Amino acid sequence: MTRKQLIVGNWKMHGSHTANAELLAGIVGARPYLADVAVCVPFPYLSEAAIALAATDIRWGAQDCSAHEQGAYTGEVSASMLAECGCRYAIVGHSERRAYHAESDQVVADKAKAALARGVTPIVCVGETLAQRDAGETEDVVKRQLSAVIHALAHCASEIVVAYEPVWAIGTGRTATPEQAQHVHHLLRAQLQAATGRGEQMKILYGGSVKPDNAATLFAQPDIDGGLIGGASLKAADFVAICRAAG
Numbered sequence: 001m002t003r004k005q006l007i008v009g010n011w012k013m014h015g016s017h018t019a020n021a022e023l024l025a026g027i028v029g030a031r032p033y034l035a036d037v038a039v040c041v042p043f044p045y046l047s048e049a050a051i052a053l054a055a056t057d058i059r060w061g062a063q064d065c066s067a068h069e070q071g072a073y074t075g076e077v078s079a080s081m082l083a084e085c086g087c088r089y090a091i092v093g094h095s096e097r098r099a100y101h102a103e104s105d106q107v108v109a110d111k112a113k114a115a116l117a118r119g120v121t122p123i124v125c126v127g128e129t130l131a132q133r134d135a136g137e138t139e140d141v142v143k144r145q146l147s148a149v150i151h152a153l154a155h156c157a158s159e160i161v162v163a164y165e166p167v168w169a170i171g172t173g174r175t176a177t178p179e180q181a182q183h184v185h186h187l188l189r190a191q192l193q194a195a196t197g198r199g200e201q202m203k204i205l206y207g208g209s210v211k212p213d214n215a216a217t218l219f220a221q222p223d224i225d226g227g228l229i230g231g232a233s234l235k236a237a238d239f240v241a242i243c244r245a246a247g
């Protein structure tokens with residue numbers, strides 16, 4: 001089964017009008033790519049990403065999405081707003097949101113459901129901390145995180161993208177080895193296959209210190225379908241090199 005790979009830049013809380021324009025122009029100018037490419041930008045920059053990318057095959061998305069449809073939820077942004085901004089994707093359950101905003105598995109599942117209901121594909125992040133890995137809990141943790149989403153979405157669960165991001169590899173320069181990542185991706189795919197019957201078609205991205213010099217070996221693993229890129233997505237040359245390492 002060949003799945004088209006997907007590379008998503010997660011800008012996190014970085015950017016400015018000037019920096020964004022330069023970065024987007026660099027990504028657009030280096031087309032075409034064999035892989036699908038997208039950028040997930042801070043909310044205030046969604047409309048400029050939409051303008052810069054509208055006439056291209058590069059997609060854009062957000063880094064979070066409210067679990068609520070609308071209402072008195074100060075500071076939240078709904079899935080229908082993201083859909084109106086042309087978002088193809090919304091990252092949900094990133095470990096930084098789980099850690100700093102106390103998002104539970106259930107909240108993450110509700111967010112994924114809200115996004116999907118509005119036609120925005122949730123990129124559901126799962127991953128263990130270093131303490132959990134050292135305690136031999138990696139499999140239990142990622143399975144539990146994914147199972148909450150599968151349960152909430154039921155027959156729509158095959159519509160999501162999954163991102164395996166070991167917390168200890170995020171922003172640390174310490175990448176999971178291709179074998180470590182492949183092992184977990186394989187487990188996640190088996191879980192998706194058992195739950196939806198469509199696991200072979202679904203995309204599972206790897207995230208955590210992906211750089212131009214390690215991207216190709218990671219993406220060559222049979223169950224790694226591309227990457228969710230943090231720091232290296234902020235420099236056009238690096239992001240373009242990573243996109244070119246995928247196919």
Ligand code: 13P
Pocket residue numbers: 010094165169170171172173207208209210228229230231232
């Ligand atoms: P880094 O690529 O900076 O390690 O971040 C990974 C990540 O968190 C992407 O969502």
